[in-house]
Amino acid sequence: MRILTLYREYFSMAWDALRSHKMRSFLTTLGILIGVTTIITIWTTIEGLNQYVYGQLSNIGSSSIYVEKFPWVITGDFWKYRNRKEVNWKEYQAVLKQVTLASHVAPEVFSIKKVEFKKIQLEGVFIIGSSEAYTFTSSVYPVEGRFITEQDVSNNRFVTVLGSELAKRLFDKENAVGKRIKIDNDVYLVIGVLEKKGNFFGQSMDDYAVVPIGTFRRVYGMHRGLRISVMTDYPEQIEDLKDEVRGVMRKERKLHPSAEDDFSINQQDMLSDLYKKLTSTLFAIVFIIGGISLLVGGIGIMNIMLVSVTERTREIGIRKAIGATRSNILTQFLLEAVAISSMGGLIGIIFGYLAGLAVLAQMDITTGVSLTSIMIGFGFSAFVGITAGFYPAYKASKLSPIESLRYDQ
């Protein structure tokens, strides 16, 4: 009760002090405001970005690995990778037959072709040649019609499944299934349309067509490099799966035990690791900038509190004469400093949050209020207030009541 009475008084005193010097309080808190705004802006942006990027990366699936010529993240000598052999059909067959931990294995080839339907001609459409397993390894499922089947693949049929965006561009609202389209110079029957995956940084991920890999190879040549995607139903076994696939590949390529792999096994982790690395650097830089403005803001608060203590020497004397202890005076001035900086912190949180949302909106990302960022904003500003306010408050608490009462204003 006693404590409560006192603290209520402290807060009303702090509020009075701020109100009676509005302009001064505002200018003092500006440094904190800018610092907190910077930090919260970046925090909100990064959090939104994280949610978004990890959401998108999960499309790749954490239970699939990809055997390819190039690694997804290249560090060091590009030419080392450039001179590697392409992954070939024989190796795909070996992985398909020998890897026991795999639930699905799909071969993939890619090309960019012209697609036509009646008067509509689309240049530069992404064409994927694969097998019936592709629907599982890439977790894309048809919303209309069906996916390509084993028969489509073994009979090299001229059938195709379209991404939702491509289907929309070719047929608009018309039904796509059953129509015939031209890819390059060949006619294909549309047998299905895939579910929408959405955009990734403004780029549609649904603007492609899948055709049976045999058909693709017959039309475009047998010696194109492949990508083999291998999926397990047990994500916790992914490392074992990787080892097994690696073993099969090495055996197939007759690599000496001391030789390096001359192929890459890629997985989602590599992208999320890369993303983490990039953003953590950005994070660090902005935190340093925000930190510097908080430091400057803190110095401003300390300065103004020293002025305030001198101006209010008489008040301190009066309070001491009627029974305020050192710790009473210390707490009063400390809370005043915290009040100034928290004010800046509060406005900074609001500004930073809005700025973060604005940045994310530029990238078509929406996100919710994050409690963490609010706590960080408050935490930082309160910390600066306490640190900067301590010395002036301590000085005030040490003043002699006799001399303070005699002090001329």
Next chain:
Amino acid sequence: MLIEIASLAKTYQLGEIQVPALKTVDLKIGKNEYVAIMGPSGSGKSTLMNILGCLDVPSSGKYILNEHDVSTMDDNQLAFIRNKEIGFVFQTFNLLSRANALHNVELPLIYNGTPRNERRQMAEQALDRVGLGDRKTHKPNELSGGQRQRVAIARALINNPSIILADEPTGNLDSKTGEEIMRIFTDLHQAGNTIILVTHEEYIARHAKRIIRLFDGFIQSDETAA
């Protein structure tokens, strides 16, 4: 005895030089006394007042206030004693300029943790007692000098202290207002309060029942009026 002072001395250190302000003072003041302390500047009057008011501690000697040995107390204990046992009235009023009369008066109660409602009530009563019942929400700059000093007296009374210590309470007031203030002190004395008045004005000191004169750090005379 309310106040017992025995061979009390105070020496100030000014650089290399030691300046004695009080040299062996012995003094006893009982409950419900009305004492004036007089003396020219440099007599040690202010020093004695600071020690009596527990704003300062003696260099040597003993000071017992209401059975508390004050001479050996630390800062926190002194703050507690000032809050509980002493009510100050200053020449320059010393009110908080940003706070209204009511808030100024309740200030001592805040530091002893009296709950808000009780505090309000006590402060209102104290203001009524000094005749300022209609000026409760006025700030010091909206009050006349006499009214400000009444607020200060109400503040000094609120904790029901053992002594009311008034340091030149009429020094900043015209003589008519000064008389009004002195009448309040007389009333308070008759109501049972112990009052110590520090002044250099003879006619002000004559309101008291006992006059102690200091000179060069000694008590020169101590007369009780008939």
